[in-house]
Amino acid sequence: MVDAGHSVALAAPNLDQQSGDFGRLLRIQSDIASPAEVDDVFHAVERRMGVVDILFVRVARAVAGPLLATADTEWDLLLDAGLGVPFRCIRRAVPGMAGRGWGRIVIMSSECGTFARNATAGLVRSVASELSGTGVTVNAVFSADAGDPACVVDVAELLVHSPGISGEFLTVDSAGIRATA
Known part of the structure; x- marks a missing residue:
């Protein structure tokens, strides 16, 4: 960028x-x-x-174990990393973006872990719905390669070269990202 x-x-x-x-x-x-x-x-x-124009948050933590093997501390870390951090960053960025009538928010997360993926998707859908009509779009990118710097570069290039990103979810097929969605 x-x-x-x-x-x-x-x-x-x-x-x-x-x-x-x-x-x-x-x-x-x-x-x-x-x-x-x-x-x-x-x-x-x-x-x-x-004022921030584009907010990109990469969620880097996921719980790797099954439900019964997941300790409360792991669960708390997952919730804060997957929901708390993006929520706080979005809440802080939105007033400036909405005030100008333009902004882009992208939350990138690993696709591993059904709960983490669905929780992040739910947050993004909720915020996107709330911001509908403000000129601020909110998208999620789920990738097995979320920790790979090359994948982050792909998303950054997408943001630079696609100023008209809609409020819909980005996928590999629509965005041309090298990772899987």
Whole structure:
């Protein structure tokens, strides 16, 4: 996205390079699982770049075991990663997007785990319905390769080259993403 001329802010708990402002790329070391850090990240981005146009949240955690083998702590982490983090980020980004009448929200998650996938899809459908008519679209991308940086690049390229993304769900067939949907 930076190569296409867009300003990009990247927030992650473990950045492979130092945090800081690198022209059109703002790198913020932060754990957005913390509600306070979500606000801190958005404040930093808004100070440097203005209102967020495109929000891309990659959900990176899934419970790998069956129901009876899943501990409460794993369940709580799944709920917060799959629903809490995207919810807090969406809630923080929407006022600026809706106020301008344009915005794109994409939640990317692994397709493993029926509950996680359905919970994320339910959140996205609910928010998309609520924002209908505001100019803000909300989409979900489910991929077995959600942790693969190449898949993230594919989604970023889709956002850059498809300014008219509709409020419908993106799939491999419609988006040309290399991963499976």
